[in-house]
Amino acid sequence: MIRNLDWLQQAACAGLDHRAFFATSRHARAQVNAARRVCAACPVREQCATWAIQTGERWGVWGGMSQQELRRRRRRFTSRAKTSTRAAA
Numbered sequence: 001m002i003r004n005l006d007w008l009q010q011a012a013c014a015g016l017d018h019r020a021f022f023a024t025s026r027h028a029r030a031q032v033n034a035a036r037r038v039c040a041a042c043p044v045r046e047q048c049a050t051w052a053i054q055t056g057e058r059w060g061v062w063g064g065m066s067q068q069e070l071r072r073r074r075r076r077f078t079s080r081a082k083t084s085t086r087a088a089a
């Protein structure tokens, strides 16, 4: 579990309006794509994605992933965690 949030200081979105990462309008696709372009240049994309998965974030663009992509990655993460827990038992 990521507990240290120092990586946020390197975030490409630091100082930007975070509402840009939470699409709500009928232009949601364009908003998500714009947010993903910011994430594409972010040096802490992996930490961001991991944090979002581990904390159960359900809304917004995290680590360059749309909500749907984040959901899929969370399912894979959860599935792997269950498998390794069973293997360890």
Ligand code: SF4
Pocket: 011, 012, 013, 014, 021, 038, 039, 040, 042, 043, 044, 045, 046, 048, 049, 061, 062, 063, 064
């Ligand atoms: S990956 Fe995107 S949302 Fe995450 S810290 Fe970087 S710019 Fe912000």
